[in-house]
Amino acid sequence: MSQPAATTGSPPAPTPAPAPVAAAPSAPPVARRPIGRTLAMALVPLAVAAGGWWYWKSLAFVSTDDAYVNGHVTFVAPRVSGQVAKVLVDDNNRVRKGDLLVQLDKEPFLVAQRIASAAVDAAKADVIAALATTRATAAEVRTMRFALDHAIEDVNNQVALLKSRIASLESMKATEARARSDFDRTDKLAKSNATTQQQVDATQEALKVSVAHVAEALEQIHQVRVGLGLPATPPDGKGLDDVPADLNQTFSAVRQAQGALLQSAAKLGAVDSLSKSPKQMIADFYQRDPSGDVDKILEHLVENAPAVKQAQSRLLQAERSLAQADLNLKYTDVVAEIDGVVTRRNVNPGNNVVAGQALMAVRSLTEIWVDANFKETQIRELRIGQRVDLDVDMYGRHQTFEGRISGFTMGTGSTLALLPAQNATGNFVKVVQRLPVRIDILDYDPDRAPLFIGLSVEPRVFLHEPPQGPNAGKVLQPALVVGDAQR
Numbered sequence: 001m002s003q004p005a006a007t008t009g010s011p012p013a014p015t016p017a018p019a020p021v022a023a024a025p026s027a028p029p030v031a032r033r034p035i036g037r038t039l040a041m042a043l044v045p046l047a048v049a050a051g052g053w054w055y056w057k058s059l060a061f062v063s064t065d066d067a068y069v070n071g072h073v074t075f076v077a078p079r080v081s082g083q084v085a086k087v088l089v090d091d092n093n094r095v096r097k098g099d100l101l102v103q104l105d106k107e108p109f110l111v112a113q114r115i116a117s118a119a120v121d122a123a124k125a126d127v128i129a130a131l132a133t134t135r136a137t138a139a140e141v142r143t144m145r146f147a148l149d150h151a152i153e154d155v156n157n158q159v160a161l162l163k164s165r166i167a168s169l170e171s172m173k174a175t176e177a178r179a180r181s182d183f184d185r186t187d188k189l190a191k192s193n194a195t196t197q198q199q200v201d202a203t204q205e206a207l208k209v210s211v212a213h214v215a216e217a218l219e220q221i222h223q224v225r226v227g228l229g230l231p232a233t234p235p236d237g238k239g240l241d242d243v244p245a246d247l248n249q250t251f252s253a254v255r256q257a258q259g260a261l262l263q264s265a266a267k268l269g270a271v272d273s274l275s276k277s278p279k280q281m282i283a284d285f286y287q288r289d290p291s292g293d294v295d296k297i298l299e300h301l302v303e304n305a306p307a308v309k310q311a312q313s314r315l316l317q318a319e320r321s322l323a324q325a326d327l328n329l330k331y332t333d334v335v336a337e338i339d340g341v342v343t344r345r346n347v348n349p350g351n352n353v354v355a356g357q358a359l360m361a362v363r364s365l366t367e368i369w370v371d372a373n374f375k376e377t378q379i380r381e382l383r384i385g386q387r388v389d390l391d392v393d394m395y396g397r398h399q400t401f402e403g404r405i406s407g408f409t410m411g412t413g414s415t416l417a418l419l420p421a422q423n424a425t426g427n428f429v430k431v432v433q434r435l436p437v438r439i440d441i442l443d444y445d446p447d448r449a450p451l452f453i454g455l456s457v458e459p460r461v462f463l464h465e466p467p468q469g470p471n472a473g474k475v476l477q478p479a480l481v482v483g484d485a486q487r
Contacts, residue, residue: 060464062378066434067457069392071368074338075361076101079331081354082108084347091345095336095362102334102347102359109329116322123315130311131302137267138298144261145285145294148278151257155228155248162224166240169217176210183207249277268301340364363453365446370403372459373413373434382408384474385467388439393456399449402442404469405461407477409436 082104089101183203189195221240222232229251234242248254258278265272272281286292288300302308340362347359370390374382382405390401409416412433439459444451467473 061460061462062374062382063458063460064372064374064378065456065458066374067370067372067439067459069368069451069453069455069457070371071453072338072364073343073361073453074336074340074364075358076334076336077356077358078102078104078334078353079355080104080109080328082332082352084349084351084353087345087347087349089342089345089360091342091360093342094340094365095342096339097336099336100333101336101342104332104334104353106329106332109325109332113322113325113329116318116325119318120315120322123311123318127308127311127315130305130307134268134302134305134308137264137305138302141261141264141268141270141301142294142298144257144264145282148254148257148261148282151251151254152248152278155251155254158224158228159243159247162221162228162243163241165217165221165224169214169221169240172210172213172217176207176214179203179207179210246277249279254278265301267307268298268305270301334359336362338362338364339366365450366444368444368451368453369406369441370439370457370459372437372439372457374437376412376433376435379408379435379437381463382437382461383467383472384408384477385469385472387462387465387468389460389462390439390441391458391460392451393458394452395449401444401449401451403439403459404442404467405437406440407438408475409438411435 084102085105086103087101088103089095089099095101183200183206186195186200186203190197190200225234225240226232228243228247230243234240244250255278258281262272262281270285272284276284285297286294288297343361343363344358345360347353353359370388384405384407386405388403388405390403391397392399392401412435414433416436441451471477
């Protein structure tokens, strides 16, 4: 049955659909790999390279991150006590050796210096006075020396006089014998009236005079003998001329002169003994000088006299006191003993300080090194002189310092601790120990790249490079000798 015809106002008839177009043939699908597998394949070369690098590192050098910069520190302390007048530096100031840091009040030390100087002047005057007194004593010794010679000569003269008187006595005895013979002859002639009475009286008078002269001469001999300390009448069997051979050494006047000489010489320090004879004492006196010059002997005695030595000793003591006063005055200026930087200042003007009190510290900028605490498993191949590269955390990889091993600490860190571990109870737990190794910095310039105490460092010790420098290749440094220590 046919469709009714369309009427006005009805919806239009639908447009017929186009005929389908045949599709072109598509490409075969591509197989996609998983992302994890791709990353793993990319990281394999990196892992191999890293492993090789770490293997090379383990063979070429050893390193540790337990290392830090260390250096000398000098504590500044006064050598004398006093009041602080000036403080010329503050923390972090850089100073040079000899720079003035602190100044104490100088006035008390100036007064002490003037007192010591006056004591030196007085001691010098005492030395001059002692020399003058001693030279006067030396002149007295010279006089006493002549007095002793005079005493000996006087004894010798008395002995000679004794011998002369004995000779005179013998002459007078001969005169007496002649007078007696004349008297006897005259007396016989008178009995036979061959001579006059006047002649008899004359010969008799001559005999009496001769007898008197003999008696007088004998008394004079007795007087001389007694004057020499001898008995007036010699013992039986001894003649009037019997005199001891050493009488000029033992006579009382000689001994008295010897004692006076010894007393004066003792003031010069020339002590001798009275048991010596004057002759021996004088001989010993002249032996003090090879040429026997008395003036040189006395001058030597003056220079070494006890009074002079005491005065010179007091002068030396006064000069030492003055030198100490000068030093104390110098010590009022407290100076830096090393080049470095001031730290830990704790002094201000007006403080009263005592000798040895720490006022501040000066950290050295040049005398620094690195203390690296290597594990005990790392130090087997470490030797003095091995080259070390030092990476300081402060500068990172931008600045590498060169160093060399200079020594090993004789003990691990645990044994050198303030309170070392005690394992006597048996509660021992083995842990890897660390040994401090000192590394000197070779190319360090504090003005270009300063290092501060305590900075963290990572050292790398190159094992296969030959050690260089002093004691290269050794583990322990050789023992120092005194000369090296003094140098």
